[in-house]
Amino acid sequence: MNSDNSMSSLLKEAQGIIGPQQGQMRDRIVNSIYQTAESIAASTVSTSGKVDWDRKIDKIITSKIWGFPIMLALLTVVLWITITGANVPSSLLAEGLFWIEAKLTDFFMAVNASEWLHGFLVLGVYRGLAWVVSVMLPPMAIFFPLFTLLEDLGYLPRVAFNLDRFFKGAGAHGKQALTMSMGFGCNAAGVIACRIIESPRERLIATLTNAFVPCNGRFPTLIALATIFISGSVAVTFKSAAATLTVAGLVVVGIAITLLVSFLLTKTLLRGIPSSFTLELPPYRKPQVGQVLIRSVLDRTIFVLARAMIIAAPAGGIVWILANTMIGDTSILALVAGWLDPFARHMGLDGFILMAFICGLPANEIVFPILIMSYVSGGAMMELDSLKALRQLLVEQHGWTWLTALCTTLFVLCHWPCGTTLFTIQREQKSWYWMFMAALIPTLVGIVLCIAVNYLVRGLGLV
Amino acid sequence: MCPTLNNIPVGCNALVKKINASGIKKRRLLDLGLVPGTKVEAVGRSPLGDPTAYNIRGAVIALRNEEASMVQVSKLGN
Amino acid sequence: MGLTYQSTGTAAFREEAFNFSADDKQPVIALAGNPNTGKSTLFNLLTGLRQHTGNWPGKTVLQSKGSFIHQGIKYTVVDLPGTYSLLANSIEEQVARDFICFAKPDVTVVVVDATCLERNLNFVLQVMEITNKVVVCVNLIDEARRKKIQVHTDKLRKMLGVPVASTAANIGEGIPKLLDLVSKVVFDKLKPKPVQIKYDKEIEEAVSKLEPKVIEALGSELNSRWVALRLLEGDTTLIQSLENYYGKQHLQTLQEVLA
Structure with missing residues (x-):
């Protein structure tokens, strides 16, 4: 069987046979295929008086008047259910887990374990885990299923349809709205979803800006901060509502930053014009509620939680060691925090906060637990079994104001993505440079934003 | 002067006549089923006026103005 | 080959x-x-x-x-x-x-x-x-x-x-x-006989001229009618894939012809 010559001559022959019309061939071929399909379909399908509900629903969901309000309303409702629903189980879990901590301490005392071992295992590893579980599990177990329901219904492509004009304006791809939505679950998943964008330039833009969507590891922190601070001043009845609106507002800010950064990238590092865009709006499907619940709770929630715990356990131990290893009369932790402090102050944060973010590189979930541990382990012991106690720790012992909370929140929204996401970006883009940029861009945005807000608020004398 | 798909008002039908593009852009549009003779209905516009959703052979597909303007059509009315 | x-x-x-x-x-x-x-x-x-x-x-x-x-x-x-x-x-x-x-x-x-x-x-x-x-x-x-x-x-x-x-x-x-x-x-207990799409006369004639030569070159590995159609429309991606899956040297010439 030979081979090269006969194949190349075949191609030449093909060109010869068909002549200058080769450019038309695809049209004619596709045309024939569609015609065949049409005639087969015509004689095998019968329909009787169908009411096209999808069309009617789309008319409202993508309408000029209702399109955006419905999107905002759904976002707010999902967040509201998450926040309200998570309150009670969160504090129950915290109570339970810290009750166990007390029992563990009793046990360690009973067997005369060394102070050091008790500190490392109970105050470090166990407390880290307890925090991650009680802060993260309830909101995730509520948010994931709700989000999955919307996803399975077929709502996400409509979001992309509504928002596309913005993305086009930013020189980005309309499907970036889809990858962004996936980022709510997990930024690493969002980065992988970027594969659906064909144009390498636009895929890169979507990848680099995915971190501006708060992932599930960051949502609980945002929710906790919002619940403690923003709603601290309002009456109990409005607490969840105020916290909800705050978090929803942050998501909108995140989307605005995404668009702005995409636009800037299009004008600088990733010049180009938007590539072609087609998006199918699939029929709405009735989600299989039972399966959604089982899958999103068992698969997604447990998976993300397990990952957080695996990282939180050693991180908790290490933080405890750093907080209790003294150089002179200050701990290593306080030393590093003190070193970071001057810069952090410009950003409206303090050294401990910035350090917690840095330690949280492996997983965003542990930023807040690390912060609390480093605050607590240095000072007086307290039972952190409620948000009230947390408020007390932050405000009374560490001088937080609402501005500190705001700047922390903004930095939660805009800083380097977690290690897993960075690793995923490196794997997807096969480039260390773009991985580095994916960390640098959101960090710079976060630093600039925090400094600006801090100085603006202080300048106006609002704090 | 033939109208192009992007000029078709929402709720109206049109027949595809020709695709004014070449290469991969044309192939993509053909792939979606926009071959000459296909009936297409504009079913809805995004709240911001672009893109527009079209019913192409039973699937609802959103096209940006740029893509829709490559598709030459003849109007069919409602 | x-x-x-x-x-x-x-x-x-x-x-x-x-x-x-x-x-x-x-x-x-x-x-x-x-x-x-x-x-x-x-x-x-x-x-x-x-x-x-x-x-x-x-x-x-x-x-x-x-x-x-x-x-x-x-x-x-x-x-x-x-x-x-x-x-x-x-x-x-x-x-x-x-x-x-x-x-x-x-x-x-x-x-x-x-x-x-x-x-x-x-x-x-x-x-x-x-x-x-x-x-x-x-x-x-x-x-x-x-x-x-x-x-x-x-x-x-x-x-x-x-x-x-x-x-x-x-x-x-x-x-x-x-x-x-x-x-x-x-397990071959059922042998599907897919209907073939009829293209216009000119294409069908071109296919019938090209197909025997495709069989000669590629044997029965791939559907010869389908390969002939792709060759007729000058599909470079198929050539690329042939190269990826079947080894490089054999297909370099094909690439050159198409470039």
Whole structure:
């Protein structure tokens, strides 16, 4: 069987046979295929008086008047259910887990374990885990299923349809709205979803800006901060509502930053014009509620939680060691925090906060637990079994104001993505440079934003 | 002067006549089923006026103005 | 041409080119179809895996693999990305086409949406040009019933020349019949005779001139009519894939000619 010559001559022959019309061939071929399909379909399908509900629903969901309000309303409702629903189980879990901590301490005392071992295992590893579980599990177990329901219904492509004009304006791809939505679950998943964008330039833009969507590891922190601070001043009845609106507002800010950064990238590092865009709006499907619940709770929630715990356990131990290893009369932790402090102050944060973010590189979930541990382990012991106690720790012992909370929140929204996401970006883009940029861009945005807000608020004398 | 798909008002039908593009852009549009003779209905516009959703052979597909303007059509009315 | 494929056999080739593990000598089933037809739902149902299924196009970008046992025989299932066509205009289309074309699954199950058959048949017809081993799975019939759309599967089977099963994968309806058809095609108890698309006279004449020469050059490895059509339209992606899967040197000249 030979081979090269006969194949190349075949191609030449093909060109010869068909002549200058080769450019038309695809049209004619596709045309024939569609015609065949049409005639087969015509004689095998019968329909009787169908009411096209999808069309009617789309008319409202993508309408000029209702399109955006419905999107905002759904976002707010999902967040509201998450926040309200998570309150009670969160504090129950915290109570339970810290009750166990007390029992563990009793046990360690009973067997005369060394102070050091008790500190490392109970105050470090166990407390880290307890925090991650009680802060993260309830909101995730509520948010994931709700989000999955919307996803399975077929709502996400409509979001992309509504928002596309913005993305086009930013020189980005309309499907970036889809990858962004996936980022709510997990930024690493969002980065992988970027594969659906064909144009390498636009895929890169979507990848680099995915971190501006708060992932599930960051949502609980945002929710906790919002619940403690923003709603601290309002009456109990409005607490969840105020916290909800705050978090929803942050998501909108995140989307605005995404668009702005995409636009800037299009004008600088990733010049180009938007590539072609087609998006199918699939029929709405009735989600299989039972399966959604089982899958999103068992698969997604447990998976993300397990990952957080695996990282939180050693991180908790290490933080405890750093907080209790003294150089002179200050701990290593306080030393590093003190070193970071001057810069952090410009950003409206303090050294401990910035350090917690840095330690949280492996997983965003542990930023807040690390912060609390480093605050607590240095000072007086307290039972952190409620948000009230947390408020007390932050405000009374560490001088937080609402501005500190705001700047922390903004930095939660805009800083380097977690290690897993960075690793995923490196794997997807096969480039260390773009991985580095994916960390640098959101960090710079976060630093600039925090400094600006801090100085603006202080300048106006609002704090 | 033939109208192009992007000029078709929402709720109206049109027949595809020709695709004014070449290469991969044309192939993509053909792939979606926009071959000459296909009936297409504009079913809805995004709240911001672009893109527009079209019913192409039973699937609802959103096209940006740029893509829709490559598709030459003849109007069919409602 | 001295193709790796011919010298080492299908299983070994699949292993080399598509990362199939070594003990995978079991029948391979590919799930193909338009986006959003429920391929992933069917995949999950068959394999018991829980690949997440969302309702947005492009969810399955790369194929995922699983297995199941039917009547004592273990099958491997591959969930291909959903595409509108197999003409390789995008990465997904190329992945799907290359798998069907080069990995030669023992059956390609084309999952189609009963509520939107015409669009889906376009894809079915393209698959049937590449391989005979096709089973059509008319999925989402529960949705179709709700929308009062009726698909006459018997007539469809006759017109297409391949086995047709109707299913509602989300509630498990029609799956035993589908698996029955699949196993029959795998073990040659049922031999689909896919209907061929008739092109216009000029194209048909060109194909009949070119096809014997394709057979001469490639043997019976690939469907010669299909290759002839791709050559006639000057499809460079097929040449690229031939190169990727069948070794470089043989095809350099082809590339040059096309460049």
